[in-house]
Amino acid sequence: MASRKSVPPATNRQRKLAAGPGSGLGTGQGGETHQVAGPGQALLTSNQGVVLADNQNSLHGGDRGPTLLEDFLLREKITHFDHERIPERIVHARGSAAHGYFECLRDCSDWTKASFLSKPRKRTPVFTRFSTVAGGAGSVDTPRDVRGFAVKFYTDEGNFDLVGNNIPVFFIQDAMKFPDLVHSVKMEPDRAFPQAASAHDTFWDFISLMPESLHMIMWAMSDRAIPRSLRMIDGFGVHTFRLVNAAGQWRFVKFHWRAALGVESTTWDEAVKIAGADPDYHRRDLWESIERGDFPVWELGFQVFDQATADRLPFDVLDPTKVIPEELVPIEIVGRMVLDRNPDNFFAETEQVAFCPSHLVPGFDFSNDPLLQGRLFSYLDTQLKRLGTPNFHQLPINAPKCPFHNLQRDAQMQMMVPKGRVNYEPSSLDPSSPRESPQRGFNSLALSETGPKARLRPESFADHYSQARLFFRSMTPPEQYHMISALGFELGKVETPAVRERVVAHLLLIDDALARGVMDKLGLPPGSITPATPARPPQNLPPSPALSQVASRSGSLKGRHLALLVAEGADAQTVETVKTALEKARARVSVIADKISGVTLSDGTLLPADGALAGSPSCLFGAVVVLGSEDGIAPWLTHPAALDFLRDAWRHLKAIGLDDAGQQLAQAAGIGSDDAVVALADRRSVARYLKAAGQGKFFAREGQPGTD
Numbered sequence: 001m002a003s004r005k006s007v008p009p010a011t012n013r014q015r016k017l018a019a020g021p022g023s024g025l026g027t028g029q030g031g032e033t034h035q036v037a038g039p040g041q042a043l044l045t046s047n048q049g050v051v052l053a054d055n056q057n058s059l060h061g062g063d064r065g066p067t068l069l070e071d072f073l074l075r076e077k078i079t080h081f082d083h084e085r086i087p088e089r090i091v092h093a094r095g096s097a098a099h100g101y102f103e104c105l106r107d108c109s110d111w112t113k114a115s116f117l118s119k120p121r122k123r124t125p126v127f128t129r130f131s132t133v134a135g136g137a138g139s140v141d142t143p144r145d146v147r148g149f150a151v152k153f154y155t156d157e158g159n160f161d162l163v164g165n166n167i168p169v170f171f172i173q174d175a176m177k178f179p180d181l182v183h184s185v186k187m188e189p190d191r192a193f194p195q196a197a198s199a200h201d202t203f204w205d206f207i208s209l210m211p212e213s214l215h216m217i218m219w220a221m222s223d224r225a226i227p228r229s230l231r232m233i234d235g236f237g238v239h240t241f242r243l244v245n246a247a248g249q250w251r252f253v254k255f256h257w258r259a260a261l262g263v264e265s266t267t268w269d270e271a272v273k274i275a276g277a278d279p280d281y282h283r284r285d286l287w288e289s290i291e292r293g294d295f296p297v298w299e300l301g302f303q304v305f306d307q308a309t310a311d312r313l314p315f316d317v318l319d320p321t322k323v324i325p326e327e328l329v330p331i332e333i334v335g336r337m338v339l340d341r342n343p344d345n346f347f348a349e350t351e352q353v354a355f356c357p358s359h360l361v362p363g364f365d366f367s368n369d370p371l372l373q374g375r376l377f378s379y380l381d382t383q384l385k386r387l388g389t390p391n392f393h394q395l396p397i398n399a400p401k402c403p404f405h406n407l408q409r410d411a412q413m414q415m416m417v418p419k420g421r422v423n424y425e426p427s428s429l430d431p432s433s434p435r436e437s438p439q440r441g442f443n444s445l446a447l448s449e450t451g452p453k454a455r456l457r458p459e460s461f462a463d464h465y466s467q468a469r470l471f472f473r474s475m476t477p478p479e480q481y482h483m484i485s486a487l488g489f490e491l492g493k494v495e496t497p498a499v500r501e502r503v504v505a506h507l508l509l510i511d512d513a514l515a516r517g518v519m520d521k522l523g524l525p526p527g528s529i530t531p532a533t534p535a536r537p538p539q540n541l542p543p544s545p546a547l548s549q550v551a552s553r554s555g556s557l558k559g560r561h562l563a564l565l566v567a568e569g570a571d572a573q574t575v576e577t578v579k580t581a582l583e584k585a586r587a588r589v590s591v592i593a594d595k596i597s598g599v600t601l602s603d604g605t606l607l608p609a610d611g612a613l614a615g616s617p618s619c620l621f622g623a624v625v626v627l628g629s630e631d632g633i634a635p636w637l638t639h640p641a642a643l644d645f646l647r648d649a650w651r652h653l654k655a656i657g658l659d660d661a662g663q664q665l666a667q668a669a670g671i672g673s674d675d676a677v678v679a680l681a682d683r684r685s686v687a688r689y690l691k692a693a694g695q696g697k698f699f700a701r702e703g704q705p706g707t708d
């Protein structure tokens with residue numbers, strides 16, 4: 001007899017979903033509830049609502065005979081499965097998202113009539129998706145790459161999408177070049193590698209021939225492109241937009257998201273090791289932080305300025321390769337965003353969310369930035385391809401939370417059932433049919449635009465080097481050193497000498513020390529490369545210290561993830577003191593032990609472990625502590641995973657706390673000593689360790705043996 005299994009009990013998740021109407025499981029168009037086996041348990045059905053008697057076996061003709069075509073239940077299940085994947089995003093395919101809210105902190109009605117910015121404390125629901133750009137949906141979280149930072153505000157006047165990045169400028173000035181840029185950075189088309197990496201010939205070939213990309217290259221080669229956590233990145237709207245108030249007056253605006261935790265990065269070696277140790281590192285971190293109630297927060301800031309200010313700046317505010325230093329136009333905080341709920345379903349929400357920079361609400365307007373203008377077309381177009389229908393706005397994650405009515409009808413996957421005869425306007429047959437409102441509706445600013453039709457690049461966009469120089473010179477020495485290393489690494493992967501040399505020819509125009517440093521890494525003798533000829537000679541703009549991410553550090557341990565590596569027999573009192581101190585400082589502490597079952601302390605108690613040493617290398621944590629006993633640490637003194645734990649913590653510039661046994665391991669690992677390597681002897685030394693760990697990376701260690 002063929003085996004038959006009974007229907008397994010529903011999972012907790014299914015129970016939760018089945019519990020209420022509108023859950024997506026168990027309710028149909030008319031709102032009738034589903035067939036249920038008993039309280040809280042739904043019956044398994046086909047998509048047509050037919051209850052399944054057997055979900056284990058297909059329909060056979062005879063005991064060992066063929067499967068029958070008649071098996072409509074098998075065919076429905078397999079067909080649905082075959083169609084599960086939709087085209088992934090051509091860029092930003094790999095993403096992680098969360099729900100939350102935006103809270104207005106300032107009455108902005110002087111600037112904008114947008115209602116969600118009109119009253120302090122007013123809350124608006126948001127859904128925010130972070131992404132890498134170049135890799136596919138299954139690629140790792142920590143490549144050197146720009147991070148997407150897209151926020152959908154479900155305002156009471158319609159959806160407003162702020163589709164930004166964690167870098168405030170872009171590679172190109174005109175949408176016409178976007179497909180070329182993306183083709184160059186993605187896997188090379190003949191060989192389909194490298195995945196999720198810009199360190200290859202086609203990308204740098206394109207860059208070397210497009211000097212407008214150099215300012216963005218400075219940012220992409222900076223630590224911003226290897227973030228420690230998605231909770232620790234800033235966001236930027238990039239383009240100049242417009243704010244419009246109720247009187248119809250407009251001003252320019254640039255959007256800034258500022259991470260409350262400050263901007264924190266990994267080192268390059270750390271990013272590479274994390275990619276192997278936990279490819280989902282950022283996704284997991286975001287998810288787990290929200291599950292723990294440690295909600296990430298960002299402030300939203302506006303740089304607001306008028307045409308006269310724009311005219312005084314030594315660059316064009318319509319050029320998306322330029323920042324406006326906040327020393328020139330200050331950033332005013334208008335609200336904050338808190339992400340406090342993980343998605344219920346990755347596909348339905350994170351994958352199907354459709355952002356479009358063209359989704360504006362009254363109170364905003366576009367500028368003539370030619371990159372932005374191209375985006376206004378591209379995103380709607382891509383959603384049609386990706387989601388397959390102009391009805392993608394009906395998906396729950398995309399639907400406005402305010403009422404919406406119009407006379408658009410039909411098309412694939414129409415989920416609504418509009419009633420009545422009237423689907424046109426003007427009409428007289430149905431007085432309740434929706435009407436326009438010149439007062440409340442979106443009005444484009446009545447700006448006059450004239451000029452001959454031409455394919456052109458404005459003269460005011462011609463300076464490609466001054467802001468690249470401004471950025472490099474605004475960095476602290478360690479940040480500059482990391483940029484030189486990154487350029488050396490990336491260009492070291494480029495096989496074509498002429499491409500490497502062309503990039504260096506541009507770097508020579510940006511900064512001499514930068515170019516010399518990179519040339520040294522590439523083995524190019526000083527003076528061997530002639531500087532490029534600029535369209536416009538670079539100027540020395542005053543540095544902007546605010547651009548350095550070091551300036552954003554909070555010094556707090558809040559939100560950081562620390563490891564307590566504990567060997568057998570560690571002093572129970574010390575473990576307790578250190579753990580409590582770290583947790584009091586609001587760090588997340590993971591106990592790592594030899595075995596996942598935990599570790600026995602000096603008083604015989606079992607300390608449960610959160611991770612086993614073999615799967616928890618130190619690269620996964622922001623700072624580390626090692627505690628043990630003489631006997632307990634002995635096996636680790638020759639154990640590669642334990643030795644690498646400390647060698648990497650040292651190499652990755654982390655604060656390291658050690659008791660006596662930990663110091664033995666440190667000696668065996670051959671790590672040095674400095675102010676961020678703290679012997680944990682008493683409460684004062686624990687306080688010193690907390691301070692060192694709160695600082696993030698200990699850059700003064702760079703250049704010591706065992707570091708990069």
Ligand code: HDE
Pocket residue numbers: 089090091092095129130131147148149150163164165170174175176178236237238239320353354355371372374375378379380382383
């Ligand atoms: Fe995008 N971009 N982009 N982009 N972009 C997409 O839309 C495009 C640009 C950004 O989490 C695509 O839905 C063009 C700048 C983010 O779903 C596509 C140009 C900035 C996301 C597209 C740009 C961005 C995208 C692919 C130059 C920062 C992910 C999938 C004219 C301000 C949104 C999709 C999410 C996604 C086109 C340049 C940010 C193809 C044509 C500049 C955060 O429509």
